[in-house]
Amino acid sequence: KAGVTQTPRYLIKTRGQQVTLSCSPISGHRSVSWYQQTPGQGLQFLFEYFSETQRNKGNFPGRFSGRQFSNSRSEMNVSTLELGDSALYLCASSFLRADTQYFGPGTRLTVL
Amino acid sequence: AQSVTQPDIHITVSEGASLELRCNYSYGATPYLFWYVQSPGQGLQLLLKYFSGDTLVQGTKGFEAEFKRSQSSFNLRKPSVHWSDAAEYFCAVGANSGYSTLTFGKGTMLLVSP
Numbered sequence: 001k002a003g004v005t006q007t008p009r010y011l012i013k014t015r016g017q018q019v020t021l022s023c024s025p026i027s028g029h030r031s032v033s034w035y036q037q038t039p040g041q042g043l044q045f046l047f048e049y050f051s052e053t054q055r056n057k058g059n060f061p062g063r064f065s066g067r068q069f070s071n072s073r074s075e076m077n078v079s080t081l082e083l084g085d086s087a088l089y090l091c092a093s094s095f096l097r098a099d100t101q102y103f104g105p106g107t108r109l110t111v112l
Numbered sequence: 113a114q115s116v117t118q119p120d121i122h123i124t125v126s127e128g129a130s131l132e133l134r135c136n137y138s139y140g141a142t143p144y145l146f147w148y149v150q151s152p153g154q155g156l157q158l159l160l161k162y163f164s165g166d167t168l169v170q171g172t173k174g175f176e177a178e179f180k181r182s183q184s185s186f187n188l189r190k191p192s193v194h195w196s197d198a199a200e201y202f203c204a205v206g207a208n209s210g211y212s213t214l215t216f217g218k219g220t221m222l223l224v225s226p
Contacts, residue, residue, distance in 0.1 A: 004155075006155075031212055033212055033213070033214070035214075035216075042216060042217075042218045042219065043202065043204075043214075043216040043219075045213050045214065045215070048212055048213060056212075056213055058213075090155055090156065092156075092214075094212055096212075097212045098144065098206065098207055098212055099212060100146070100158065100161055101146075101158075101206075101212060101214060102158065103148070103155040103156040103157070103158075104155050105154060105155040106154075106155045108153075
């Protein structure tokens with residue numbers, strides 16, 4: 001079974017731009033969660049989607065948003081990028097909600 | 113709120129020596145507990161998990177962890193470390209019902225010396 005895939009793997013943007021990251025979960029998995037990883041803050045939960053609905057959201061500003069499609073694929077969007085948004089964004093999928101999460105390779109976002 | 117503490121930021125172990133990485137958690141009920149490993153530039157790979165039952169769990173790559181409720185700990189062990197084990201290790205706690213948010217520790221970087 002293929003693992004979690006994330007595209008693109010690397011992105012370079014400038015302040016004020018917006019960006020969309022994509023995540024394809026493991027086949028059959030219905031829950032997708034997003035995490036931000038930075039050297040200073042570590043791994044922080046962004047949001048979780050299950051059955052196309054956001055079920056839980058972390059403590060991030062409204063510039064961070066996401067959605068999930070009927071095939072469980074998910075996208076996250078960051079608008080009005082700031083330098084501090086530079087991070088590794090990790091997507092994880094699980095079969096059920098309270099279940100083992102399997103992570104993708106991440107998207108490395110650099111904001112200049 | 114749930115939290116995870118990994119008290120060691122860096123650990124250096126000689127190849128062939130035993131390893132123990134510490135993890136303490138705070139959670140109101142019996143948690144789900146996980147250890148993940150991350151190599152540079154990579155995502156997180158699951159090593160092992162504890163949901164319930166036997167408190168000593170076996171994982172991949174020869175790792176094991178023991179859940180000790182009285183100490184709120186879930187330490188990761190390996191009897192003999194290989195150079196390829198050098199990576200960053202993350203302990204995480206999750207809710208055992210309802211939602212799948214994971215709370216991670218800050219990670220422990222394992223260095224393996226020859």
